[in-house]
Amino acid sequence: MQRYIRLVMGVLALIGAWSAVADPHIQADPDNYRVKSDLSLSTGQTVAAGTIWYNPPDIEKLKDELAKNIYKGDVAQARKLVFGHDIIYDTYHTVGEGRKDGHPPLAKGRIFNCGNCHARGGTVPYAWPFFRTLTHYGLSENKDPGIFSNNLGYHRDARVRARDCALECGGIVNIREDSPEMDALVAWFAAVRDGIYPGEGLLIPEFKTKADVGKIPGATLPLFPDVLKMRVDVKAGATLYKNNCSSCHGKDGAGMWAEGVGYEIPPLAGPNAFADVGGPLMVPIGAAFLYRNMPMFNFGAISEQQALDIMGFVASLPRQTVWWNPYFFKHDPCGRPPFLPLHVGAVPKGFPFSKKQAQFGPWKEIADWLASDACRAQNKKSTPELTSHFDPLTPK
Numbered sequence: 001m002q003r004y005i006r007l008v009m010g011v012l013a014l015i016g017a018w019s020a021v022a023d024p025h026i027q028a029d030p031d032n033y034r035v036k037s038d039l040s041l042s043t044g045q046t047v048a049a050g051t052i053w054y055n056p057p058d059i060e061k062l063k064d065e066l067a068k069n070i071y072k073g074d075v076a077q078a079r080k081l082v083f084g085h086d087i088i089y090d091t092y093h094t095v096g097e098g099r100k101d102g103h104p105p106l107a108k109g110r111i112f113n114c115g116n117c118h119a120r121g122g123t124v125p126y127a128w129p130f131f132r133t134l135t136h137y138g139l140s141e142n143k144d145p146g147i148f149s150n151n152l153g154y155h156r157d158a159r160v161r162a163r164d165c166a167l168e169c170g171g172i173v174n175i176r177e178d179s180p181e182m183d184a185l186v187a188w189f190a191a192v193r194d195g196i197y198p199g200e201g202l203l204i205p206e207f208k209t210k211a212d213v214g215k216i217p218g219a220t221l222p223l224f225p226d227v228l229k230m231r232v233d234v235k236a237g238a239t240l241y242k243n244n245c246s247s248c249h250g251k252d253g254a255g256m257w258a259e260g261v262g263y264e265i266p267p268l269a270g271p272n273a274f275a276d277v278g279g280p281l282m283v284p285i286g287a288a289f290l291y292r293n294m295p296m297f298n299f300g301a302i303s304e305q306q307a308l309d310i311m312g313f314v315a316s317l318p319r320q321t322v323w324w325n326p327y328f329f330k331h332d333p334c335g336r337p338p339f340l341p342l343h344v345g346a347v348p349k350g351f352p353f354s355k356k357q358a359q360f361g362p363w364k365e366i367a368d369w370l371a372s373d374a375c376r377a378q379n380k381k382s383t384p385e386l387t388s389h390f391d392p393l394t395p396k
Contacts, residue, residue: 026119026127026293028056032218033125041204042211053204053217054131056123057196059085077187081196084188087181088114088121092262095173095181106181110257111171112266112273117280119293122192125218126292130192131202132220135213137161139186150335151328151345153384158189160388167392168278171271172322174392221292224304227284228338228367232360237313240306244295253317269317276321277328280311282339283359287311312360315341323395324386331384334375338367349378 033054039047047053062078065071071078083094091113092098095106115121122130137158138144146157149164156164159177162185166173175181193208195201206212213219224230242251245268249255253269267273280286291307293299302310328345329336336345341359353366369375390396 026124026296028120028124035217039215041206041215042209043206045206047204051204053207054123054125054202055195055200056120057191057200059121059191059196062196078196080184081187081191083181084184084186085121085191087175087185088118088188090262091115091173095175096262098262106175106179107171107173109171110263110272111173112255112263114166114169116263116266117169117289121188126221126289128221128289129219130189131207131216131218132193132213133158133161133189134186134193135208135210150332152324152386153331154386154388156388158186162186162189167275167322169274169280171320172275172392177388221285221288223284223288224291224308227287227304227308227361228364229362230284230305230308231362232283232312233309234312234316234360236306237309237311240302240310241313244298244302245310248296253314268314269319271320273319275325276319276341277325277344281315281319281341281344282337283308283311283315283361284339284363286314308361315359322392324390324392327384327386327396331382333379334370336370338363338370348375350374 033052035047035049035051035053037049039049041047059082062071063082066075066078066082087094091107092111093100096111097105097108099105117128118130119127122128122133125131137146137156139159140146140157144157146155146160148154149156149161152164154160157177159182162182163175163177166175175185191201193201202208202216207216248265249268250265253267253273255263255267255272256265258264263272274281280289287304287307287310290311291302291304294307295301325344326346329340330346333346333348336348339358339361342351342355348370352369357363358366386396
């Protein structure tokens with residue numbers, strides 16, 4: 001493993017919360033780009049603890065070379081991946097109503113930036129990065145059908161997965177999988193995985209294979225080990241939110257909008273925040289992100305229980321719904337996550353638990369019942385009613 005190029009990390013200064021350009025602020029911890037303990041690969045090789053496994057693509061260097069007309073690679077492809085990066089980093093001004101390139105916007109109203117969750121263009125471990133996106137989901141044009149999504153009942157390749165993410169988060173952003181905008185996102189996903197210049201991207205080749213893509217540190221965000229046995233205290237969460245979050249996100253979770261700039265701080269509630277089908281609104285999922293990445297200027301200030309309580313309060317705030325909400329798990333009601341709120345998706349026949357418990361826990365007995373013969377006996381699987389190509393603005 002000594003052949004892998006060592007990553008030279010410069011610690012970037014934090015950009016102030018009142019910056020003129022909306023920015024996710026989340027910084028990469030250089031230690032998270034090092035393997036924590038010896039890691040065995042499917043090839044039989046071992047990656048030694050301390051090995052640096054990733055180097056973010058130098059997008060600023062690429063932009064500078066393109067501006068000076070000195071880039072020596074495929075210029076058209078380079079401009080495409082720059083556009084993809086900018087969609088993630090400044091969504092409102094690239095595909096929203098603030099769009100500046102003369103093309104029609106793909107979203108209405110105020111939307112926040114994809115990078116508020118997929119930090120630094122999707123290059124920060126444990127902040128929903130794109131390290132594994134192309135390998136894990138594949139591309140249909142490469143004869144890879146993708147991963148079966150049990151919530152709506154169809155296969156998602158990387159394009160469909162990105163499309164669905166945009167539909168569920170930050171206002172309805174309709175980036176069709178066959179659009180130039182999606183082509184640009186796919187180009188950026190490739191840059192995140194493979195780099196732009198030599199020595200960038202995933203530095204361990206096996207991490208780009210389906211056999212070992214699941215071993216990339218921080219590529220996914222693990223839930224708390226005992227979260228199914230935990231319970232949310234929404235009142236405590238309200239107080240914690242006031243003391244730790246409201247100074248940035250606002251007392252009602254409305255975020256901070258600046259004309260000509262967009263969201264400087266993203267909303268956590270209301271019509272421009274996550275739709276109620278968004279994954280982060282399942283409290284254990286959102287809490288895992290919050291625990292790892294917030295509060296912005298005081299990491300580590302909250303415990304797992306406090307993160308769960310804060311996310312429970314956030315999830316209780318009003319927000320938009322979407323017309324395809326009832327189709328979630330309609331074909332397989334017992335396949336729903338135990339912590340999916342009952343106002344989202346199909347509720348299994350015979351479901352014996354309260355709305356409060358389904359949203360705020362504890363979830364262990366719910367998980368056990370959903371996996372039981374009792375649930376399956378009353379809720380047979382059926383054919384999904386939506387396809388991967390539904391119009392998000394026109395009800396079926």
